[in-house]
Every structure is written in C-alpha cells, then in structure tokens.
Amino acid sequence: xxxxxxxxxxxxxxxxxxxxxxxxxxxxxxxxxxxxxxxxxxxxxxxxxxxxxxxxxxxxxxxxxxxxxxxxxxxxxxxxxxxxxxxxxxxxxxxxxxxxxxxxxxxxxxxxxxxxxxxxxxxxxxxxxxxxxxxxxxxxxxxxxxxxxxxxxxxxxxxxxxxxxxxxxxxxxxxxxxxxxxxxxxxxxxxxxxxxxxxxxxxxxxxxxxxxxxxxxxxxxxxxxxxxxxxxxxxxxxxxxxxxxxxxxxxxxxxxx
Amino acid sequence: xxxxxxxxxxxxxxxxxxxxxxxxxxxxxxxxxxxxxxxxxxxxxxxxxxxxxxxxxxxxxxxxxxxxxxxxxxxxxxxxxxxxxxxxxxxxxxxxxxxxxxxxxxxxxxxxxxxxxxxxxxxxxxxxxxxxxxxxxxxxxxxxxxxxxxxxxxxxxxxxxxxxxxxxxxxxxxxxxxxxxxxxxxxxxxxxxxxxxxxxxxxxxxxxxxxxxxxxxxxxxxxxxxxxxxxxxxxxxxxxxxxxxxxxxxxxxxxxx
DNA sequence: AAGGTCGTTGCAGTGAATGCAACAAGCATT
DNA sequence: AATGCTTGTTGCATTCACTGCAACGACCTT
Numbered sequence: 001x002x003x004x005x006x007x008x009x010x011x012x013x014x015x016x017x018x019x020x021x022x023x024x025x026x027x028x029x030x031x032x033x034x035x036x037x038x039x040x041x042x043x044x045x046x047x048x049x050x051x052x053x054x055x056x057x058x059x060x061x062x063x064x065x066x067x068x069x070x071x072x073x074x075x076x077x078x079x080x081x082x083x084x085x086x087x088x089x090x091x092x093x094x095x096x097x098x099x100x101x102x103x104x105x106x107x108x109x110x111x112x113x114x115x116x117x118x119x120x121x122x123x124x125x126x127x128x129x130x131x132x133x134x135x136x137x138x139x140x141x142x143x144x145x146x147x148x149x150x151x152x153x154x155x156x157x158x159x160x161x162x163x164x165x166x167x168x169x170x171x172x173x174x175x176x177x178x179x180x181x182x183x184x185x186x187x188x189x190x191x192x193x194x195x196x197x198x199x200x201x202x203x204x205x206x207x208x209x210x211x212x213x214x215x216x217x218x219x220x221x222x223x224x225x226x227x228x229x230x231x232x233x234x235x236x237x238x239x240x241x242x243x244x245x246x247x248x249x250x251x252x253x254x255x256x257x
Numbered sequence: 258x259x260x261x262x263x264x265x266x267x268x269x270x271x272x273x274x275x276x277x278x279x280x281x282x283x284x285x286x287x288x289x290x291x292x293x294x295x296x297x298x299x300x301x302x303x304x305x306x307x308x309x310x311x312x313x314x315x316x317x318x319x320x321x322x323x324x325x326x327x328x329x330x331x332x333x334x335x336x337x338x339x340x341x342x343x344x345x346x347x348x349x350x351x352x353x354x355x356x357x358x359x360x361x362x363x364x365x366x367x368x369x370x371x372x373x374x375x376x377x378x379x380x381x382x383x384x385x386x387x388x389x390x391x392x393x394x395x396x397x398x399x400x401x402x403x404x405x406x407x408x409x410x411x412x413x414x415x416x417x418x419x420x421x422x423x424x425x426x427x428x429x430x431x432x433x434x435x436x437x438x439x440x441x442x443x444x445x446x447x448x449x450x451x452x453x454x455x456x457x458x459x460x461x462x463x464x465x466x467x468x469x470x471x472x473x474x475x476x477x478x479x480x481x482x483x484x485x486x487x488x489x490x491x492x493x494x495x496x497x498x499x500x501x502x503x504x505x506x507x508x509x510x511x512x513x514x
Numbered sequence: 515a516a517g518g519t520c521g522t523t524g525c526a527g528t529g530a531a532t533g534c535a536a537c538a539a540g541c542a543t544t
Numbered sequence: 545a546a547t548g549c550t551t552g553t554t555g556c557a558t559t560c561a562c563t564g565c566a567a568c569g570a571c572c573t574t
Contacts (some may be wrong), residue, residue: 001298004261004531005562009303016326022552032533037553042259044431046266047359055552059327061358067324068381069273070316082310203321245307245317260530261562279521289564294522312521 008039012059015049019056024252071202076209077109080200080239084111085236091228093215096197098112098127099208100138105148107127108209130156130164131188133197134210140178141199141207148172162187170223182233185212192217194225198236201245211236264288265296271314272306276313331356333457333466334365337496341368341468344492348485350472351453355384356465357395360407362386365466387421388415388445390454391467397435398456398464404431419444439490441483443468449474451482455493460501468493 007029014020014028026036035224040057043049047062077097082187084095088111097109104126129135139150151174164170177183185195197212211231215225271277271285283293297314300306304319311378328334334354338357341352345368354366361383386392396407408424408431421427434440442452470489472482497503 001295001302002261002265004259005265005296005299006302008259008262008265009299012303012323014321016330033552034534034554035532038258038531039262042262042266045258045263047361048266050358058330058331059323061327061331061356061363062361063320063327064322064365064381065361065363065381066269066273066316067321069270070320073273073275074315079309082273102436183304203318204325242309243318245315245321247304247307247317253554280519290521291523291564291565295562 004039007035008043011036011039011043012048015057015059019052019054019058021056025057067203074243076239076243080209080211081109081111081242083235083239083242084109087111087211087213087231089107090231090241091213093213093219093225095211095213095227096134096195097200097209097211098132098134098138099210100135105132105135105138105210107134128157128159130154130170131185133160133168133183133185133212135194136174136177136183136185137197137199137210138207140174140183147171159189160187160191164188180230183210183212184222186222187217194220195221196229196232197241198229198233200236200243201240208243209239211239245251261296263419264292265300268293268296268300268306269320272314272316275317276309276311278313281316287378319431328365331365333496333500336500337457337466337468338366338368340492340496340499341366344468344470344488345369347488348470348472350470350476350482350485352468352470353379353391353452354390354457354466354468355389355395356467357392362389362392362395364391385414385416387411387427388416388442390440390442390452390469393431393434393440393442394454394456394467395464397431397440416432416446416463417444417448419448421445439486440467440469443479451477451479453482453486453489455486455490456497457493458497465500466496468496 010029014025020028022033022040024036025040026033029036029039029224040049041202044051044057047060049057050060052059055071075098080097084097088095095111096107098105098107106126127135129139136201139147142150148171151171154167154170155198156165156167156170157163158165164173182196182198185193186195193216195212196212199207200209200211202208211232213225213228267286268282271282277285278296279290279294282297283290286293286296297306301308301314301317304317306314306320308314333356337354341354345352352368353364354363355362362384364380367380384392386396396404398408404429408428411424411427413422413424413427414420415422421430439453439455441454442450444451450471450473452469452471454467456464457466457468459465468489470482470485493504
C-alpha cells in the first residue's frame with residue numbers, strides 16, 4: 001500500500017539472513033543506492049537495524065526489545081476469554097484458564113455453565129498442582145532439569161484414590177503429557193470430576209497458559225468427555241494463534257496434527 | 258530521514274504497549290486516520306502488525322520471528338550462555354548478559370537463581386544505564402570523547418539514594434571502572450540489590466558484552482558478593498577467550514582455585 | 515428509525531521520495 | 545606515490561506517491 005514503507009520493511013527479512021552492505025541491499029531491493037541509504041538511515045534511527053563497525057547493516061536489538069515488551073503487555077486472558085465462552089457454549093461445561101507463576105499454577109479465568117457472569121470463585125486461587133490437567137500441561141513444558149526439581153519439592157496430597165502421590169509417577173505423567181500435547185485429570189482432585197485440557201503457546205512455542213474443560217461424572221462419563229479433546233485442542237490452538245499474532249487463515253478448516 | 262517510514266516505525270513502540278485501534282494510532286502519530294490506515298496496512302501485509310478479531314492492531318508474529326533472528330545472530334549470546342549457567346550453578350545468584358547498541362544497553366540473556374522459569378523477565382529491556390554494572394562496563398570501554406558525549410545526554414534518574422545523578426560523577430565512575438576492569442552496582446538501582454560485573458572482550462580487545470552477578474542484600478552482603486569478583490572475572494575472560502577464538506586450553510583448569 | 519462511532523475509499527494537490535550524477539574516502543594495484 | 549577501483553554520501557530537479565479531506569458505509573446503541 002505504501003511504497004516507501006513497503007521497501008523499508010522488505011529490508012528486514014533480507015538482513016535477517018545476515019549482515020549486508022548498502023549496495024547489496026540496494027541491489028536486492030531494486031532501487032538506487034541513495035534510496036536504500038535513506039531507508040536504512042531511517043531504520044537505523046529507530047534502532048531497528050544496527051550498523052556494524054565494518055559499516056554493514058544487521059538487525060538491531062531494538063527489535064528484540066519491542067517483541068519482548070509486546071508479549072509482556074499481552075493479556076492472555078483478554079484474548080482467550082471469547083474462545084472460552086465459545087467452547088463453553090459448544091460443550092455446556094465449565095472451562096478454565098490457568099497460568100504458571102512462581103511455583104504455583106493458578107486459574108485466571110473461568111466460564112461456568114449457565115452463568116455468563118464472571119464469578120471469581122476459583123479464579124486467582126492456586127490449583128492442585130499435582131493432579132490438575134492445566135498444571136500438568138504447564139509443568140510438562142518446563143525443561144527437564146527444572147521439571148525434576150519441581151517434582152521433588154512438591155507436596156503430593158492424596159485428594160482421592162486416584163491422586164498422584166509421588167514424584168516419579170508425576171514425572172512420568174508429565175513426560176506423557178509433554179509427548180501427547182494434552183492432559184487429563186480423571187478424578188484425581190475430586191472423585192467425581194474429570195477434566196481434559198490443552199496448552200496455549202506463545203510465539204516462541206512455550207506454554208504461556210493452559211485451558212481445560214471440566215465435568216462431573218454424573219453429567220458425562222470420562223470417555224464422553226474425552227471425545228471433546230479435538231475441540232479443546234482446536235480452541236487452545238486458536239488462542240495460541242491469536243496470542244502469537246498469527247492470522248487465523250479464513251479457510252483453515254482443519255489443522256493437521 | 259524518510260517521513261513515511263519514520264511514521265510507520267513510530268507505530269511499533271506504540272503497539273508494543275498494547276493493542277490499539279486506528280484512531281488511537283492516528284491520534285498518537287498526529288496524522289489523519291486514512292494515513293494511519295495505510296501505514297498499518299503496509300505493516301500488516303508484512304506481518305509486522307496483526308489485526309485482532311476486535312479490529313484492533315498489535316504486533317504480529319513476523320516481528321517476533323525477526324527479533325528471534327536478531328538475537329540469534331548475536332553469537333556472543335550463544336557462546337556465553339553455558340558459562341552463565343555454570344556461574345549461576347556455582348554462585349546460586351542471578352546472572353545477566355548485556356550488550357551496548359544504539360545508545361541503549363540491554364539484557365540479552367539471564368540465568369535466574371533456581372527459577373529459570375522467569376527466564377525472559379528482564380531480557381530485552383533496556384537497563385538503567387546510569388547505574389547498572391553492565392552499563393558502566395560497556396560505556397567505560399568507549400573512547401573518551403564519546404563517553405563524554407554520552408554522559409552529557411543521559412538522564413540521571415534517582416532510583417535510590419545511591420544512584421548516580423550527574424554526568425561528572427558518572428564519568429568519574431566510568432574512569433574507575435575502565436581502570437580496574439570490573440564494576441559494581443551497590444544499591445544504585447534498587448536499594449537492596451547489589452551487582453558485580455566484568456566485561457566480555459572481542460579479539461580486538463573491545464568490550465562486546467558485559468556480564469554481572471546480582472543478589473539481594475538479604476541473601477549476601479555487598480562484601481560477600483565482592484568475594485565472587487575473581488570468579489566473575491574468570492568467567493568473563495573465559496567467554497572472551499572463546500569468543501575471540503582463543504583456545505580455552507583444555508588443561509588450564511578453571512577449577513584449580 | 516435516528517444518531518453515533520469507527521473503519522474505508524476516491525480524489526486532487528503537493529510535498530516528499532526518487533534517481534541521477536558528482537563527490538569523498540578508503541583500499542588495492544601498479 | 546600515483547592511479548584506479550569500490551563503496552558510501554550529498555545536492556538537486558523531477559515527478560510520483562503520500563497526504564488530508566470529505567463522503568460513504570458498516571455496525572452498534574438509544
């Protein structure tokens with residue numbers, strides 16, 4: 001739309017390949033040296049490109065700073081909420097969103113069946129970190145070494161007969177979750193409640209949050225709940241895409257796994 | 258230099274603060290809506306900005322990808338990382354790596370005490386350039402004339418009672434740092450936090466990066482932290498050697514201390 | 515239905531970007 | 545040392561692309 005800006009931006013991927021000098025940039029842009037110079041100068045003033053001692057240009061660290069600031073100011077909850085509502089509408093079940101922070105996993109949003117109003121019942125409260133599906137998802141994303149450290153220092157309350165109660169089992173569960181990309185809690189926290197969840201990932205692929213759908217046995221069996229897995233994963237992926245600034249292509253009917 | 262590009266690039270830091278709609282962008286840019294629209298469109302086509310379902314704009318994946326490449330091209334980071342991890346393991350404290358670029362000093366890596374989870378907390382953010390140990394190290398390495406120029410144009414926020422708040426004191430401090438080859442920040446940024454750092458030098462002897470170890474008063478006193486100085490310097494030197502392609506002679510055991 | 519907000523589009527005027535050519539600086543070759 | 549080559553920089557005339565305006569349309573609220 002804007003020729004000048006278009007040209008300037010075209011320089012970036014070019015420099016991403018590696019440092020380049022003025023003529024190389026001008027050549028690949030198909031413009032006169034002087035034009036390229038002025039574009040590069042402008043980019044330089046904004047710290048987007050950096051001039052090396054050998055006068056060649058490369059991408060600047062300002063880009064990194066910008067990206068960093070952007071993710072920090074991103075509110076997962078804000079982005080996720082509409083998706084959670086939709087999932088709730090589709091399934092009728094309770095939907096949770098959780099993040100990992102300072103050795104705790106806590107709910108930051110919840111859409112409850114029938115109650116459109118946000119009741120902060122469990123929101124903000126730490127989850128049962130050793131059994132909850134969302135907790136497994138978030139911890140499973142940590143590097144191995146750290147996962148081990150965390151598993152060691154946790155307490156393992158026996159909420160129910162199905163609770164995980166030792167580090168080894170927990171680590172094995174995390175490995176499985178990491179492998180398959182989704183998690184469940186089948187009566188591990190409360191005997192009659194099952195959950196199935198999936199991770200929300202940021203631009204760098206790391207899990208920034210996790211979501212889950214929960215329902216009591218009396219409403220749907222665990223097996224029935226599991227049939228919702230594809231839908232849950234699709235929702236989580238949609239949130240990931242939006243959070244990462246990816247454009248959900250209009251015709252992306254189904255994503256391949 | 259180029260008005261159009263200048264305006265377009267000015268949108269980026271604006272969006273880094275958070276999503277914004279067309280009018281907000283136009284307003285803060287001081288241009289007509291239609292102008293802002295066309296700039297945003299161009300940025301959008303390049304994937305630099307992303308349009309949310311609510312039509313607001315925010316930074317897009319492409320920017321994240323570029324930022325990623327920008328830091329990956331900084332091979333200091335890659336070389337330094339294992340050393341930082343080791344230093345962290347030895348001391349238990351937070352370790353930072355920073356570079357100087359375009360009038361800013363910013364963290365490009367960090368290894369946090371015990372909780373690498375928060376990995377990217379301060380990474381990408383400009384450091385408090387008038388007080389941070391790494392900033393002193395990098396600025397101290399500049400030629401005198403340039404140091405003076407920088408010192409003059411800086412702001413000197415009084416973060417704490419111990420902050421450096423005027424150019425003369427700052428220049429004196431830089432001279433001292435230059436002389437001794439290491440730097441500290443004793444409560445100059447945050448009252449209870451002390452740092453000690455050393456420079457990473459390239460083959461030509463110029464500082465290409467700086468690293469520091471930080472710890473709160475409550476954990477170790479400033480004096481205790483200073484006892485780590487030899488270790489910090491040795492680590493920085495090891496990184497320098499590797500970066501400069503000097504053989505970190507296999508038998509010059511770092512451990513014989 | 516009316517009124518308001520906000521994004522989008524066509525258009526005319528002009529100011530800003532472009533390419534040219536000459537210049538400067540650094541380096542290699544002779 | 546002189547010459548020629550390469551590469552970055554600057555002043556300038558031309559023109560084209562960018563700008564702001566105003567009108568339109570989509571959507572939401574009352």
